[in-house]
Amino acid sequence: MRVCVIGTGYVGLVTGACLAHIGHQVICVDNNEEKVKLMKAGQSPIFEPGLSEIMQFAIQNEQIEFTTDIAAGVAHGEILFIAVGTPSLPTGESDMRYVEAVAREIGAHLNGGYKVIVNKSTVPIGSGDWVRMIVLDGITERQKPLVTAGGGTTSQRVFEIEAKFDVVSNPEFLREGSAVYDTFNPDRIVLGSNSPRALAMMQELYAPIVKRQYATDPFLPPVPVVMTDINSAEMIKYAANAFLATKISFINEVANICDRVGADISQVAKGIGLDSRIGSRFLQAGVGWGGSCFPKDVSALIHTADDYGYEAHLLKAAVSVNQRQRLIAIEKLQQVLKILKGKTVGLLGLTFKPDTDDMRDAPALNLIEHLNRLGTKVKAYDPVVSQTGIRHGLCGVQVETDPERLADGCDALVLVTEWQQFRNLDYSRMARLMNNPVIIDGRNFLEREELQQAGFYYLGVGR
Numbered sequence: 001m002r003v004c005v006i007g008t009g010y011v012g013l014v015t016g017a018c019l020a021h022i023g024h025q026v027i028c029v030d031n032n033e034e035k036v037k038l039m040k041a042g043q044s045p046i047f048e049p050g051l052s053e054i055m056q057f058a059i060q061n062e063q064i065e066f067t068t069d070i071a072a073g074v075a076h077g078e079i080l081f082i083a084v085g086t087p088s089l090p091t092g093e094s095d096m097r098y099v100e101a102v103a104r105e106i107g108a109h110l111n112g113g114y115k116v117i118v119n120k121s122t123v124p125i126g127s128g129d130w131v132r133m134i135v136l137d138g139i140t141e142r143q144k145p146l147v148t149a150g151g152g153t154t155s156q157r158v159f160e161i162e163a164k165f166d167v168v169s170n171p172e173f174l175r176e177g178s179a180v181y182d183t184f185n186p187d188r189i190v191l192g193s194n195s196p197r198a199l200a201m202m203q204e205l206y207a208p209i210v211k212r213q214y215a216t217d218p219f220l221p222p223v224p225v226v227m228t229d230i231n232s233a234e235m236i237k238y239a240a241n242a243f244l245a246t247k248i249s250f251i252n253e254v255a256n257i258c259d260r261v262g263a264d265i266s267q268v269a270k271g272i273g274l275d276s277r278i279g280s281r282f283l284q285a286g287v288g289w290g291g292s293c294f295p296k297d298v299s300a301l302i303h304t305a306d307d308y309g310y311e312a313h314l315l316k317a318a319v320s321v322n323q324r325q326r327l328i329a330i331e332k333l334q335q336v337l338k339i340l341k342g343k344t345v346g347l348l349g350l351t352f353k354p355d356t357d358d359m360r361d362a363p364a365l366n367l368i369e370h371l372n373r374l375g376t377k378v379k380a381y382d383p384v385v386s387q388t389g390i391r392h393g394l395c396g397v398q399v400e401t402d403p404e405r406l407a408d409g410c411d412a413l414v415l416v417t418e419w420q421q422f423r424n425l426d427y428s429r430m431a432r433l434m435n436n437p438v439i440i441d442g443r444n445f446l447e448r449e450e451l452q453q454a455g456f457y458y459l460g461v462g463r
């Protein structure tokens with residue numbers, strides 16, 4: 001099928017490259033010329049395992065193109081994905097200006113046969129109808145000069161084109177760091193629309209994935225497809241992220257109680273996670289959730305509830321537990337070092353999770369800001385940030401090129417991101433390079449005994 005993906009970030013580029021990989025003809029549109037230049041050359045502008053390889057494969061097979069020309073993308077696609085960012089406004093609601101701009105442009109260029117416009121971006125409930133309205137506005141604006149030139153009324157022409165497109169909600173659940181894997185091996189695909197024609201086209205698009213033709217385990221049963229109304233599809237995305245964020249806040253709250261009563265949260269999480277009603281995932285206590293999705297999506301849902309006269313007490317509590325949790329490492333540093341002014345603290349990891357270069361709303365940013373405020377010098381080592389040299393607007397932190405340079409002269413280390421390679425560092429050597437061999441394991445990721453043998457004073461979260 002002919003597909004156009006507008007917005008080539010973590011979601012759009014992965015979606016475009018994976019759809020090209022399974023045989024669709026894809027045009028990816030982005031208004032960032034630098035990004036488009038890189039992608040045309042087969043380079044991914046983001047760090048995402050496996051992405052460059054499938055991009056290059058699709059380019060060689062002429063299955064994918066990259067452009068800044070949205071008109072060309074809209075003309076090409078039978079299915080048009082909107083995959084631009086929807087960041088938080090200071091009020092907590094979603095900033096829809098990028099979606100609006102794209103919807104208007106789609107309207108301005110919509111032509112030819114029937115098209116399906118897909119909201120892949122995470123958008124507030126009700127956005128399906130809103131996008132439809134903006135597309136129609138875009139069409140109307142374009143029609144104005146035509147009416148005087150060619151006859152016929154604007155409303156007639158809009159009506160003709162209106163019948164030629166539908167809007168579908170198809171929220172995305174991929175995880176940064178395993179986005180390509182997740183796209184080929186989804187837990188489910190959610191499609192929201194009241195148009196049987198649009199739903200049929202979306203089913204055809206995803207058929208190879210649903211049939212597990214590109215799955216790691218092709219013998220699994222087909223991927224469940226949840227077909228529903230557009231509002232429910234939009235709500236499924238928010239409810240999923242709000243649930244996961246709440247689950248993490250829950251285990252962090254229990255960890256804080258464990259710290260006080262002398263229980264071990266790792267054992268507690270294992271004990272409750274074996275209950276099939278609870279499940280073991282998202283029960284790792286630590287320095288809290290962050291990233292480009294959970295904080296903004298939970299805030300947006302709280303805001304939506306508010307708009308409709310409901311106070312989301314549980315979600316607000318999940319946010320407030322998380323805000324406190326993000327500074328738990330500072331409490332622990334003060335417990336051990338007492339005064340932090342004039343001390344040097346080294347952060348192991350900067351990104352909000354391993355295997356990504358995404359720094360949006362990363363817990364490390366709060367830590368850096370607070371440590372700076374307390375007069376502490378902050379150094380950091382991160383496998384991706386240190387190697388690429390891309391600073392992501394970081395300030396107040398000295399980024400080191402390797403873990404030993406990080407340890408050198410530190411009064412304490414804080415493990416912020418559970419990068420796999422942090423399990424195998426030469427901790428004995430690092431301990432010798434430090435002023436005080438103290439480590440706060442902010443993800444309960446390391447083995448306490450091994451660190452103690454290496455000479456560290458070890459503190460985890462709730463252990």
Ligand SMILES: NC(=O)c1ccc[n+]([C@@H]2O[C@H](COP(=O)([O-])OP(=O)(O)OC[C@H]3O[C@@H](n4cnc5c(N)ncnc54)[C@H](O)[C@@H]3O)[C@@H](O)[C@H]2O)c1
Pocket residue numbers: 006007008009010011012029030031032035083084085086098101102120121122123172173174175176292293
């Ligand atoms: N990142 C994730 O893990 C993830 C997971 C699920 C859902 N989502 C949702 O998907 C959406 C996209 O997220 P992301 O992380 O990929 O965002 P991103 O910021 O990484 O990418 C957005 C892209 O859109 C481009 N863009 C902005 N305006 C444009 C325009 N007018 N025309 C063309 N391109 C334009 C930007 O240049 C950028 O490349 C968001 O709504 C997000 O909530 C993200």
